[in-house]
Amino acid sequence: MPTVVVASPKGGAGKSTTAVLLGTGLAHAGAEVVMVDCDPNRSLTIWSKRGTMPQRMRVLSDVTESEIVKTIKNHDNDGKIIIVDLEGIASRLVSRAISQADLVLIPMRATTLDATIGARALQLIEEEEEALDRSIPYALVFTMTKAVKSKQHSGIEKSFREQGVDLIEPPLMERAAFSALFEFGGDLYSMPEQGNMEKAIENASLFVQAVYQRLTGDAQ
Amino acid sequence: MSNNAFSIDLSRLKKQPKTSSTKDTDQVAEELGFSSREIVKKRGRKPSPRTGQVHAKVMPDTSVEIANEAKRRGVQQGVLIEEAWQLYKQNMATK
Secondary structure (H helix, E strand, O other), X not given: OOEEEEOOOOOOOOHHHHHHHHHHHHHHOOOEEEEEEOOOOOHHHHHHHHOOOOOOEEEEOOOOOOOHHHHHHHHOOXXXXXXXXXXXXXXXXXXXXXXXXXXXXXXEEOOHHHHHHHHHHHHHHHHHHHHHOOOOOEXXXXXXXXXXXXXXXXXXXXXXXXXXXXEOOOOEEOOHHHHHHHHHOOOOOOOOOOOOHHHHHHHHHHHHHHHHHHHHOOOO | OOOOOOOOOHHHXXXXXXXXXXXXXXXXXXXXXXXXXXXXXXXOOOOOOOOOOOOOOOOHHHHHHHHHHXXXXXXXXXXXXXXXXXXXHHHHHXX
């Protein structure tokens, strides 16, 4: 089964939220999901202990640089989708996880700083593609976006599109329910109502479907 | 059907063959500043906290006995001297 790596050298870009929304969404749609927590802040592990874990999901904690390749190899043949949540720094662990990816998701807030630092991940992927002599599909997802796009957001989006970067639609909007995942654990279907739940579920579901299309090749 | 409801067809998911070797990617990563952040453990024996010294000349048979006993217990000879000193202090305290 495919491995999705959620990577950005920038902290606070929304990696763990993206990973949890994707993992819970895929599990809700019937997939078996293994979440690999490589972040020293242990965000996924904290989330997994807050509430009842959704069915068909499992979290592996504290996976290090020397263990990451073996951990992915051990799980990618048993019918499970692997989602790797990485630390928000530039490290060898990030590079090794990307080397095992079928899709790299790069969450990014629509700010110039996030775009500048996030671009380092794009550069790393392109260099790894050359070193490994294989294509590593990647897509960028804007996180914590507002209902009305700022000029900065539109400018960054236009710039990436012109460079041929795959942008996931819809972006993940700034929603109370998304941040509350780390307060209540579980998924959007099990948590107490937070803001407009219907819109949050719709946003997350469309995002998961967009990622699924990339994993099946339908998005190309 | 609502936009939220969809199910996954696992047979349609695509996976690429990958190598387990990290040699090439590690080098590329290093050049781009993605270097190892793991703490490298120091190799070898930890330094002993026993930094004090005694200057003792003893009879040859005593020296051999102390050496053999330390070897049997797997401790430094200084440990036996420390234990002997504790016993001496206890003994003096009860007098």
